[in-house]
Amino acid sequence: MSEENKNINDFDFDLICAYFSQFERQGPGSPEVTIKALSFIDNLKPESKIVDIGSGTGGQTMILAQNAPGHITAIDLFPKFIDQLNIQAAKLHLQDRVKGIAGSMENLPFQEEELDLIWSQGAIYNIGFEKGLKEWNKFLKTGGYLAVTEASWxxxxxxxxxxxxxxxxxxxxxxxxxxxAQLQKAGYIPVAIFTLPETCWTDNYYVPQSKVIEDFLKKHKGNPTAEGFIDEIKKEIRFYSQYKEYYGYVFYIGKKI
Structure with missing residues:
Protein backbone atom coordinates (compact mmCIF):
# COMPACT_ATOMS: atom_id res chain seq x y z
CA MET A 1 0.00 0.00 0.00
CA SER A 2 1.42 3.39 -0.93
CA GLU A 3 2.03 6.09 1.68
CA GLU A 4 -0.63 8.27 0.06
CA ASN A 5 -3.28 5.60 0.55
CA LYS A 6 -2.61 4.66 4.17
CA ASN A 7 -5.33 4.98 6.76
CA ILE A 8 -5.14 4.81 10.54
CA ASN A 9 -5.85 1.08 10.70
CA ASP A 10 -2.68 0.36 8.73
CA PHE A 11 -0.45 1.52 11.59
CA ASP A 12 1.09 -0.40 14.48
CA PHE A 13 -1.53 -1.50 17.03
CA ASP A 14 0.71 -0.58 19.98
CA LEU A 15 1.11 2.92 18.58
CA ILE A 16 -2.65 3.31 18.09
CA CYS A 17 -3.30 2.05 21.62
CA ALA A 18 -0.71 4.38 23.15
CA TYR A 19 -2.25 7.36 21.38
CA PHE A 20 -5.95 6.69 21.95
CA SER A 21 -5.60 5.45 25.53
CA GLN A 22 -5.00 9.10 26.48
CA PHE A 23 -8.61 10.03 25.80
CA GLU A 24 -11.97 9.47 27.46
CA ARG A 25 -13.42 8.32 24.16
CA GLN A 26 -11.87 6.73 21.08
CA GLY A 27 -14.48 7.90 18.60
CA PRO A 28 -17.04 10.68 18.06
CA GLY A 29 -19.87 10.73 20.60
CA SER A 30 -21.24 12.30 23.76
CA PRO A 31 -23.13 11.30 26.92
CA GLU A 32 -26.22 13.04 25.53
CA VAL A 33 -26.14 11.00 22.31
CA THR A 34 -25.73 7.73 24.23
CA ILE A 35 -28.66 8.62 26.50
CA LYS A 36 -30.79 9.62 23.50
CA ALA A 37 -30.13 6.29 21.78
CA LEU A 38 -30.85 4.45 25.01
CA SER A 39 -34.26 6.13 25.22
CA PHE A 40 -35.42 3.98 22.27
CA ILE A 41 -34.62 0.71 24.10
CA ASP A 42 -37.63 -0.46 26.09
CA ASN A 43 -36.88 -4.03 27.20
CA LEU A 44 -34.19 -3.58 29.86
CA LYS A 45 -34.50 -4.99 33.39
CA PRO A 46 -32.02 -5.52 36.26
CA GLU A 47 -31.31 -9.04 34.96
CA SER A 48 -30.82 -7.95 31.34
CA LYS A 49 -27.58 -8.82 29.57
CA ILE A 50 -25.92 -6.04 27.58
CA VAL A 51 -22.68 -6.08 25.59
CA ASP A 52 -20.72 -3.02 24.47
CA ILE A 53 -18.62 -4.17 21.51
CA GLY A 54 -15.48 -2.18 20.75
CA SER A 55 -15.88 -0.37 24.03
CA GLY A 56 -12.51 1.36 24.08
CA THR A 57 -11.75 2.76 27.52
CA GLY A 58 -15.47 2.82 28.31
CA GLY A 59 -16.64 6.40 27.83
CA GLN A 60 -20.08 5.31 26.64
CA THR A 61 -20.07 2.10 28.73
CA MET A 62 -20.24 4.09 31.96
CA ILE A 63 -23.06 6.25 30.61
CA LEU A 64 -24.98 3.09 29.73
CA ALA A 65 -24.47 1.66 33.20
CA GLN A 66 -25.55 4.89 34.87
CA ASN A 67 -28.72 5.20 32.81
CA ALA A 68 -29.95 1.64 32.24
CA PRO A 69 -30.51 -1.48 34.33
CA GLY A 70 -28.77 -4.74 33.54
CA HIS A 71 -25.29 -6.23 33.48
CA ILE A 72 -22.83 -4.96 30.89
CA THR A 73 -19.95 -6.86 29.34
CA ALA A 74 -17.56 -4.51 27.55
CA ILE A 75 -15.30 -6.03 24.90
CA ASP A 76 -12.32 -4.47 23.16
CA LEU A 77 -9.30 -5.83 21.30
CA PHE A 78 -6.85 -3.73 23.33
CA PRO A 79 -6.18 -5.03 26.87
CA LYS A 80 -4.89 -1.59 27.92
CA PHE A 81 -8.27 -0.05 27.09
CA ILE A 82 -10.03 -2.77 29.09
CA ASP A 83 -7.75 -2.22 32.09
CA GLN A 84 -8.67 1.46 32.06
CA LEU A 85 -12.36 0.61 31.68
CA ASN A 86 -12.36 -1.73 34.68
CA ILE A 87 -10.53 0.85 36.82
CA GLN A 88 -13.10 3.48 35.87
CA ALA A 89 -15.99 1.10 36.64
CA ALA A 90 -14.55 0.53 40.11
CA LYS A 91 -14.13 4.28 40.69
CA LEU A 92 -17.81 4.77 39.84
CA HIS A 93 -18.84 1.76 42.00
CA LEU A 94 -20.17 -0.01 38.92
CA GLN A 95 -17.87 -3.04 39.07
CA ASP A 96 -20.75 -5.34 40.09
CA ARG A 97 -22.60 -4.51 36.86
CA VAL A 98 -19.81 -3.68 34.40
CA LYS A 99 -17.06 -6.08 33.38
CA GLY A 100 -14.51 -5.41 30.68
CA ILE A 101 -12.83 -8.26 28.84
CA ALA A 102 -10.24 -8.26 26.05
CA GLY A 103 -11.44 -10.05 22.95
CA SER A 104 -12.40 -9.88 19.30
CA MET A 105 -15.80 -8.78 18.00
CA GLU A 106 -15.46 -11.61 15.46
CA ASN A 107 -15.37 -14.26 18.20
CA LEU A 108 -17.84 -13.19 20.87
CA PRO A 109 -18.11 -15.36 24.03
CA PHE A 110 -21.92 -15.56 24.15
CA GLN A 111 -24.60 -18.16 23.58
CA GLU A 112 -27.26 -17.79 20.91
CA GLU A 113 -30.19 -15.62 22.02
CA GLU A 114 -28.44 -14.71 25.28
CA LEU A 115 -28.36 -10.92 25.00
CA ASP A 116 -30.99 -8.23 25.42
CA LEU A 117 -28.95 -5.40 23.91
CA ILE A 118 -25.90 -5.14 21.67
CA TRP A 119 -24.24 -1.73 21.71
CA SER A 120 -21.35 -0.51 19.55
CA GLN A 121 -20.33 3.12 19.11
CA GLY A 122 -17.77 3.85 16.43
CA ALA A 123 -16.54 0.26 16.18
CA ILE A 124 -18.70 -1.92 13.93
CA TYR A 125 -16.63 -0.78 10.92
CA ASN A 126 -13.85 -3.07 12.20
CA ILE A 127 -15.89 -6.12 11.24
CA GLY A 128 -17.99 -4.35 8.60
CA PHE A 129 -21.53 -3.03 9.03
CA GLU A 130 -23.36 -5.78 7.14
CA LYS A 131 -21.24 -8.60 8.58
CA GLY A 132 -21.64 -7.27 12.11
CA LEU A 133 -25.41 -6.94 11.79
CA LYS A 134 -25.73 -10.49 10.51
CA GLU A 135 -23.25 -12.26 12.79
CA TRP A 136 -24.28 -10.50 16.00
CA ASN A 137 -27.98 -11.11 15.36
CA LYS A 138 -27.81 -14.69 16.63
CA PHE A 139 -26.70 -13.56 20.08
CA LEU A 140 -29.81 -11.42 20.57
CA LYS A 141 -33.07 -12.66 22.01
CA THR A 142 -36.12 -12.15 19.83
CA GLY A 143 -37.22 -8.61 20.62
CA GLY A 144 -33.69 -7.66 21.66
CA TYR A 145 -32.08 -4.48 20.42
CA LEU A 146 -28.97 -3.51 18.50
CA ALA A 147 -27.67 0.08 18.63
CA VAL A 148 -24.60 1.08 16.61
CA THR A 149 -23.03 4.18 15.14
CA GLU A 150 -21.78 4.00 11.58
CA ALA A 151 -20.05 6.39 9.19
CA SER A 152 -22.61 7.37 6.57
CA TRP A 153 -23.01 9.72 3.62
CA ALA A 181 -32.11 -1.35 4.10
CA GLN A 182 -29.13 -3.42 5.29
CA LEU A 183 -30.46 -3.26 8.84
CA GLN A 184 -33.83 -4.61 7.71
CA LYS A 185 -32.28 -7.29 5.54
CA ALA A 186 -30.22 -8.53 8.49
CA GLY A 187 -33.37 -9.22 10.52
CA TYR A 188 -34.08 -6.03 12.44
CA ILE A 189 -37.00 -3.63 12.55
CA PRO A 190 -35.56 -0.10 12.27
CA VAL A 191 -36.57 1.68 15.48
CA ALA A 192 -34.63 4.94 15.31
CA ILE A 193 -32.04 6.57 13.08
CA PHE A 194 -30.41 9.90 13.88
CA THR A 195 -27.20 11.75 13.04
CA LEU A 196 -24.63 12.67 15.67
CA PRO A 197 -24.19 16.42 16.21
CA GLU A 198 -21.05 18.11 14.96
CA THR A 199 -19.86 18.65 18.55
CA CYS A 200 -19.48 14.87 18.92
CA TRP A 201 -16.67 15.10 16.38
CA THR A 202 -15.15 18.47 17.24
CA ASP A 203 -15.43 19.24 20.96
CA ASN A 204 -15.50 15.64 22.19
CA TYR A 205 -13.11 13.91 19.79
CA TYR A 206 -10.85 16.19 17.77
CA VAL A 207 -10.26 19.01 20.29
CA PRO A 208 -8.82 16.63 22.94
CA GLN A 209 -6.53 15.16 20.28
CA SER A 210 -5.29 18.53 19.08
CA LYS A 211 -4.08 19.25 22.62
CA VAL A 212 -1.73 16.26 22.73
CA ILE A 213 -0.56 15.79 19.13
CA GLU A 214 2.63 17.81 19.49
CA ASP A 215 3.56 16.10 22.77
CA PHE A 216 2.99 12.72 21.13
CA LEU A 217 5.31 13.69 18.27
CA LYS A 218 7.99 14.83 20.70
CA LYS A 219 7.74 11.56 22.60
CA HIS A 220 8.16 9.60 19.36
CA LYS A 221 10.62 11.99 17.69
CA GLY A 222 12.44 10.36 14.79
CA ASN A 223 9.88 7.55 14.51
CA PRO A 224 8.55 7.71 10.92
CA THR A 225 5.61 5.43 11.78
CA ALA A 226 4.46 7.74 14.56
CA GLU A 227 4.92 10.78 12.34
CA GLY A 228 2.94 9.15 9.53
CA PHE A 229 0.21 8.19 12.00
CA ILE A 230 -0.15 11.78 13.21
CA ASP A 231 -0.19 12.99 9.61
CA GLU A 232 -3.24 10.77 9.05
CA ILE A 233 -4.91 12.08 12.21
CA LYS A 234 -4.35 15.65 11.03
CA LYS A 235 -5.74 14.79 7.60
CA GLU A 236 -8.85 13.26 9.16
CA ILE A 237 -9.42 16.38 11.27
CA ARG A 238 -8.89 18.68 8.28
CA PHE A 239 -11.23 16.69 6.05
CA TYR A 240 -14.00 16.68 8.64
CA SER A 241 -13.73 20.46 9.00
CA GLN A 242 -13.85 20.86 5.24
CA TYR A 243 -16.47 18.26 4.30
CA LYS A 244 -18.65 17.69 7.39
CA GLU A 245 -21.86 18.51 5.52
CA TYR A 246 -21.35 15.39 3.39
CA TYR A 247 -20.78 12.70 6.04
CA GLY A 248 -20.81 11.84 9.72
CA TYR A 249 -21.82 9.19 12.20
CA VAL A 250 -25.39 7.97 12.35
CA PHE A 251 -26.99 5.99 15.16
CA TYR A 252 -28.87 2.96 13.82
CA ILE A 253 -31.15 1.25 16.32
CA GLY A 254 -32.94 -1.97 15.40
CA LYS A 255 -35.11 -4.55 17.12
CA LYS A 256 -34.60 -8.23 16.32
CA ILE A 257 -37.62 -9.80 14.64
Whole structure:
Protein backbone atom coordinates (compact mmCIF):
# COMPACT_ATOMS: atom_id res chain seq x y z
CA MET A 1 0.00 0.00 0.00
CA SER A 2 1.42 3.39 -0.93
CA GLU A 3 2.03 6.09 1.68
CA GLU A 4 -0.63 8.27 0.06
CA ASN A 5 -3.28 5.60 0.55
CA LYS A 6 -2.61 4.66 4.17
CA ASN A 7 -5.33 4.98 6.76
CA ILE A 8 -5.14 4.81 10.54
CA ASN A 9 -5.85 1.08 10.70
CA ASP A 10 -2.68 0.36 8.73
CA PHE A 11 -0.45 1.52 11.59
CA ASP A 12 1.09 -0.40 14.48
CA PHE A 13 -1.53 -1.50 17.03
CA ASP A 14 0.71 -0.58 19.98
CA LEU A 15 1.11 2.92 18.58
CA ILE A 16 -2.65 3.31 18.09
CA CYS A 17 -3.30 2.05 21.62
CA ALA A 18 -0.71 4.38 23.15
CA TYR A 19 -2.25 7.36 21.38
CA PHE A 20 -5.95 6.69 21.95
CA SER A 21 -5.60 5.45 25.53
CA GLN A 22 -5.00 9.10 26.48
CA PHE A 23 -8.61 10.03 25.80
CA GLU A 24 -11.97 9.47 27.46
CA ARG A 25 -13.42 8.32 24.16
CA GLN A 26 -11.87 6.73 21.08
CA GLY A 27 -14.48 7.90 18.60
CA PRO A 28 -17.04 10.68 18.06
CA GLY A 29 -19.87 10.73 20.60
CA SER A 30 -21.24 12.30 23.76
CA PRO A 31 -23.13 11.30 26.92
CA GLU A 32 -26.22 13.04 25.53
CA VAL A 33 -26.14 11.00 22.31
CA THR A 34 -25.73 7.73 24.23
CA ILE A 35 -28.66 8.62 26.50
CA LYS A 36 -30.79 9.62 23.50
CA ALA A 37 -30.13 6.29 21.78
CA LEU A 38 -30.85 4.45 25.01
CA SER A 39 -34.26 6.13 25.22
CA PHE A 40 -35.42 3.98 22.27
CA ILE A 41 -34.62 0.71 24.10
CA ASP A 42 -37.63 -0.46 26.09
CA ASN A 43 -36.88 -4.03 27.20
CA LEU A 44 -34.19 -3.58 29.86
CA LYS A 45 -34.50 -4.99 33.39
CA PRO A 46 -32.02 -5.52 36.26
CA GLU A 47 -31.31 -9.04 34.96
CA SER A 48 -30.82 -7.95 31.34
CA LYS A 49 -27.58 -8.82 29.57
CA ILE A 50 -25.92 -6.04 27.58
CA VAL A 51 -22.68 -6.08 25.59
CA ASP A 52 -20.72 -3.02 24.47
CA ILE A 53 -18.62 -4.17 21.51
CA GLY A 54 -15.48 -2.18 20.75
CA SER A 55 -15.88 -0.37 24.03
CA GLY A 56 -12.51 1.36 24.08
CA THR A 57 -11.75 2.76 27.52
CA GLY A 58 -15.47 2.82 28.31
CA GLY A 59 -16.64 6.40 27.83
CA GLN A 60 -20.08 5.31 26.64
CA THR A 61 -20.07 2.10 28.73
CA MET A 62 -20.24 4.09 31.96
CA ILE A 63 -23.06 6.25 30.61
CA LEU A 64 -24.98 3.09 29.73
CA ALA A 65 -24.47 1.66 33.20
CA GLN A 66 -25.55 4.89 34.87
CA ASN A 67 -28.72 5.20 32.81
CA ALA A 68 -29.95 1.64 32.24
CA PRO A 69 -30.51 -1.48 34.33
CA GLY A 70 -28.77 -4.74 33.54
CA HIS A 71 -25.29 -6.23 33.48
CA ILE A 72 -22.83 -4.96 30.89
CA THR A 73 -19.95 -6.86 29.34
CA ALA A 74 -17.56 -4.51 27.55
CA ILE A 75 -15.30 -6.03 24.90
CA ASP A 76 -12.32 -4.47 23.16
CA LEU A 77 -9.30 -5.83 21.30
CA PHE A 78 -6.85 -3.73 23.33
CA PRO A 79 -6.18 -5.03 26.87
CA LYS A 80 -4.89 -1.59 27.92
CA PHE A 81 -8.27 -0.05 27.09
CA ILE A 82 -10.03 -2.77 29.09
CA ASP A 83 -7.75 -2.22 32.09
CA GLN A 84 -8.67 1.46 32.06
CA LEU A 85 -12.36 0.61 31.68
CA ASN A 86 -12.36 -1.73 34.68
CA ILE A 87 -10.53 0.85 36.82
CA GLN A 88 -13.10 3.48 35.87
CA ALA A 89 -15.99 1.10 36.64
CA ALA A 90 -14.55 0.53 40.11
CA LYS A 91 -14.13 4.28 40.69
CA LEU A 92 -17.81 4.77 39.84
CA HIS A 93 -18.84 1.76 42.00
CA LEU A 94 -20.17 -0.01 38.92
CA GLN A 95 -17.87 -3.04 39.07
CA ASP A 96 -20.75 -5.34 40.09
CA ARG A 97 -22.60 -4.51 36.86
CA VAL A 98 -19.81 -3.68 34.40
CA LYS A 99 -17.06 -6.08 33.38
CA GLY A 100 -14.51 -5.41 30.68
CA ILE A 101 -12.83 -8.26 28.84
CA ALA A 102 -10.24 -8.26 26.05
CA GLY A 103 -11.44 -10.05 22.95
CA SER A 104 -12.40 -9.88 19.30
CA MET A 105 -15.80 -8.78 18.00
CA GLU A 106 -15.46 -11.61 15.46
CA ASN A 107 -15.37 -14.26 18.20
CA LEU A 108 -17.84 -13.19 20.87
CA PRO A 109 -18.11 -15.36 24.03
CA PHE A 110 -21.92 -15.56 24.15
CA GLN A 111 -24.60 -18.16 23.58
CA GLU A 112 -27.26 -17.79 20.91
CA GLU A 113 -30.19 -15.62 22.02
CA GLU A 114 -28.44 -14.71 25.28
CA LEU A 115 -28.36 -10.92 25.00
CA ASP A 116 -30.99 -8.23 25.42
CA LEU A 117 -28.95 -5.40 23.91
CA ILE A 118 -25.90 -5.14 21.67
CA TRP A 119 -24.24 -1.73 21.71
CA SER A 120 -21.35 -0.51 19.55
CA GLN A 121 -20.33 3.12 19.11
CA GLY A 122 -17.77 3.85 16.43
CA ALA A 123 -16.54 0.26 16.18
CA ILE A 124 -18.70 -1.92 13.93
CA TYR A 125 -16.63 -0.78 10.92
CA ASN A 126 -13.85 -3.07 12.20
CA ILE A 127 -15.89 -6.12 11.24
CA GLY A 128 -17.99 -4.35 8.60
CA PHE A 129 -21.53 -3.03 9.03
CA GLU A 130 -23.36 -5.78 7.14
CA LYS A 131 -21.24 -8.60 8.58
CA GLY A 132 -21.64 -7.27 12.11
CA LEU A 133 -25.41 -6.94 11.79
CA LYS A 134 -25.73 -10.49 10.51
CA GLU A 135 -23.25 -12.26 12.79
CA TRP A 136 -24.28 -10.50 16.00
CA ASN A 137 -27.98 -11.11 15.36
CA LYS A 138 -27.81 -14.69 16.63
CA PHE A 139 -26.70 -13.56 20.08
CA LEU A 140 -29.81 -11.42 20.57
CA LYS A 141 -33.07 -12.66 22.01
CA THR A 142 -36.12 -12.15 19.83
CA GLY A 143 -37.22 -8.61 20.62
CA GLY A 144 -33.69 -7.66 21.66
CA TYR A 145 -32.08 -4.48 20.42
CA LEU A 146 -28.97 -3.51 18.50
CA ALA A 147 -27.67 0.08 18.63
CA VAL A 148 -24.60 1.08 16.61
CA THR A 149 -23.03 4.18 15.14
CA GLU A 150 -21.78 4.00 11.58
CA ALA A 151 -20.05 6.39 9.19
CA SER A 152 -22.61 7.37 6.57
CA TRP A 153 -23.01 9.72 3.62
CA UNK A 154 -25.53 12.53 4.11
CA UNK A 155 -25.77 13.32 0.39
CA UNK A 156 -25.97 11.39 -2.85
CA UNK A 157 -23.06 13.29 -4.42
CA UNK A 158 -19.76 14.25 -2.81
CA UNK A 159 -16.54 16.05 -3.83
CA UNK A 160 -14.01 13.62 -5.26
CA UNK A 161 -11.40 14.29 -2.58
CA UNK A 162 -13.61 13.16 0.30
CA UNK A 163 -15.11 10.31 -1.76
CA UNK A 164 -11.62 8.96 -2.48
CA UNK A 165 -10.58 9.36 1.15
CA UNK A 166 -13.50 7.32 2.48
CA UNK A 167 -13.32 4.76 -0.32
CA UNK A 168 -9.84 3.97 0.96
CA UNK A 169 -10.59 4.28 4.69
CA UNK A 170 -13.88 2.33 4.76
CA UNK A 171 -15.37 0.91 1.59
CA UNK A 172 -18.71 0.15 3.30
CA UNK A 173 -19.58 3.80 3.91
CA UNK A 174 -22.97 4.37 2.28
CA UNK A 175 -26.05 6.57 2.37
CA UNK A 176 -28.49 6.41 5.27
CA UNK A 177 -31.33 4.80 3.25
CA UNK A 178 -28.98 2.04 2.08
CA UNK A 179 -27.79 1.43 5.64
CA UNK A 180 -31.40 1.17 6.85
CA ALA A 181 -32.11 -1.35 4.10
CA GLN A 182 -29.13 -3.42 5.29
CA LEU A 183 -30.46 -3.26 8.84
CA GLN A 184 -33.83 -4.61 7.71
CA LYS A 185 -32.28 -7.29 5.54
CA ALA A 186 -30.22 -8.53 8.49
CA GLY A 187 -33.37 -9.22 10.52
CA TYR A 188 -34.08 -6.03 12.44
CA ILE A 189 -37.00 -3.63 12.55
CA PRO A 190 -35.56 -0.10 12.27
CA VAL A 191 -36.57 1.68 15.48
CA ALA A 192 -34.63 4.94 15.31
CA ILE A 193 -32.04 6.57 13.08
CA PHE A 194 -30.41 9.90 13.88
CA THR A 195 -27.20 11.75 13.04
CA LEU A 196 -24.63 12.67 15.67
CA PRO A 197 -24.19 16.42 16.21
CA GLU A 198 -21.05 18.11 14.96
CA THR A 199 -19.86 18.65 18.55
CA CYS A 200 -19.48 14.87 18.92
CA TRP A 201 -16.67 15.10 16.38
CA THR A 202 -15.15 18.47 17.24
CA ASP A 203 -15.43 19.24 20.96
CA ASN A 204 -15.50 15.64 22.19
CA TYR A 205 -13.11 13.91 19.79
CA TYR A 206 -10.85 16.19 17.77
CA VAL A 207 -10.26 19.01 20.29
CA PRO A 208 -8.82 16.63 22.94
CA GLN A 209 -6.53 15.16 20.28
CA SER A 210 -5.29 18.53 19.08
CA LYS A 211 -4.08 19.25 22.62
CA VAL A 212 -1.73 16.26 22.73
CA ILE A 213 -0.56 15.79 19.13
CA GLU A 214 2.63 17.81 19.49
CA ASP A 215 3.56 16.10 22.77
CA PHE A 216 2.99 12.72 21.13
CA LEU A 217 5.31 13.69 18.27
CA LYS A 218 7.99 14.83 20.70
CA LYS A 219 7.74 11.56 22.60
CA HIS A 220 8.16 9.60 19.36
CA LYS A 221 10.62 11.99 17.69
CA GLY A 222 12.44 10.36 14.79
CA ASN A 223 9.88 7.55 14.51
CA PRO A 224 8.55 7.71 10.92
CA THR A 225 5.61 5.43 11.78
CA ALA A 226 4.46 7.74 14.56
CA GLU A 227 4.92 10.78 12.34
CA GLY A 228 2.94 9.15 9.53
CA PHE A 229 0.21 8.19 12.00
CA ILE A 230 -0.15 11.78 13.21
CA ASP A 231 -0.19 12.99 9.61
CA GLU A 232 -3.24 10.77 9.05
CA ILE A 233 -4.91 12.08 12.21
CA LYS A 234 -4.35 15.65 11.03
CA LYS A 235 -5.74 14.79 7.60
CA GLU A 236 -8.85 13.26 9.16
CA ILE A 237 -9.42 16.38 11.27
CA ARG A 238 -8.89 18.68 8.28
CA PHE A 239 -11.23 16.69 6.05
CA TYR A 240 -14.00 16.68 8.64
CA SER A 241 -13.73 20.46 9.00
CA GLN A 242 -13.85 20.86 5.24
CA TYR A 243 -16.47 18.26 4.30
CA LYS A 244 -18.65 17.69 7.39
CA GLU A 245 -21.86 18.51 5.52
CA TYR A 246 -21.35 15.39 3.39
CA TYR A 247 -20.78 12.70 6.04
CA GLY A 248 -20.81 11.84 9.72
CA TYR A 249 -21.82 9.19 12.20
CA VAL A 250 -25.39 7.97 12.35
CA PHE A 251 -26.99 5.99 15.16
CA TYR A 252 -28.87 2.96 13.82
CA ILE A 253 -31.15 1.25 16.32
CA GLY A 254 -32.94 -1.97 15.40
CA LYS A 255 -35.11 -4.55 17.12
CA LYS A 256 -34.60 -8.23 16.32
CA ILE A 257 -37.62 -9.80 14.64
Missing amino acids: FTEKRPKEIQDYWDNAYTEIDTIPNKV
